[in-house]
Amino acid sequence: MSVRILIVEDEVKISRFLQLELEHEGYEVETAFDGRKGLEKAQNKEFDVIILDIMLPQLSGMEVCRRVRHENKSVPIIMLTAKDDVSDKVMGLDSGADDYMTKPFAIEELLARIRVAVKRRSNGVADSNRNTIKLGDLILDKERYIVTFKQQNIDLTKKEFDLLAYLMENKNIVLTRDKIVEHVWGYDYMGETNVTDVYIRYLRSKLDQKYGIDLIKTIRGVGYKISDEK
Template sequence: MSAQILIIEDEEKISRLLEMELNFEGYVTGKAVSGIEGLEKALIGGWTVILLDIMLPKLSGIEVLRRLRQAQVSTPIILLTARDTTSDIVHGLDLGANDYVKKPFKMEELLARIRTCIRNQQLITSLRSPKEGESDVIEFDDLSIYRLNRTVMRQNVRIDLTPKEFDLLLYLVRHRNQVQTREQLINHVWGYEFVGDTNIVDVYIRYLRKKIDYPFKGQLIQTCRGVGYCIKEGETRED
């Protein structure tokens, strides 16, 4: 079955070019010309990748992204941006975008990023799903992770995580007691070669600690200064 790509872009020339090139590569495409239309189509589901312009009429691309991630839509999203500031790019990545390309972009580069998104999404899906004969539940210390329904419990208290927070926690637990560098976490959790500030990892570690560690006794997420992070059995909290 061909991958299906939703193009949310209001510039007709760019939208048409993307449609023609993607169709030529064998992808099935859908189009939307405004943020509202794009959000509605994206929420229907069935898309393999979403190409999302940041500057859209009626509803900005950033707001579309925020609402999709809030609705737990985990489809890979590549931002199309004419903006060149690191803060704009990092903001989009913080909200859950998987990658970005700057306009004007080379089609070969965009196609490569699409292939990478698809490949990494397949990898992440396989990591989330239990293998045959393997339990759905991963237990570590007093933490329980239910992969199929993406639920996390600690000391019998349910913890609500965003999709990216869940993926980060799952990866750390799968590699318990092993220090993971920021670059490793970026590549395996975000699923692409991140170009820029790896501060996004620190931001999400803080998010996780507020939910996983601070309300409970014992700190699971440990910092290895100058290297990265790991998860270990609960230790005395670092203040």
């Protein structure tokens, strides 16, 4: 089954160049030339990778990325921009992007990053119905609300389950504390500011400490990620 890629880029020449190169590599490609159309395609079809420009008409790339992520999509997103500004990079990653490239870039580098994204997703996460997420021996069933490790059930509260699901949907991706709160507790959460740290401790006590593993990593000064890599 071919890998499907969505290119959301308003510069027609760049979009066409990327499309031809990716199709030459054997990918199935669709394009959109504004943010609103790109979001519509991302919401209505399944893609393996989205290549998303930041500066778009109708709807910015940041907003498209944020809305796609808000709907729990685990599709890898690679953002493109003409700006070489750290703040843009941070904003893009905070919006939920997995990777970031500044124009002009070498097509070989983009192809390499696409291969990494596709491999990460195929190793990482949801099956075809997007209900079961796997990370090594850890399996989370979103439909039945069940989590197991080596076939042993793990009893989690709803928030613990939601937090673990969010981490697993974004395997190997660093998630900021603010982004975790926004996704798990909602935009209007006004409770304790350390709620993420508290619930991470809860999860670790039920997973890492109980089974002697090291899945949930602390990224000092940033946030957390889940990974089975040493």
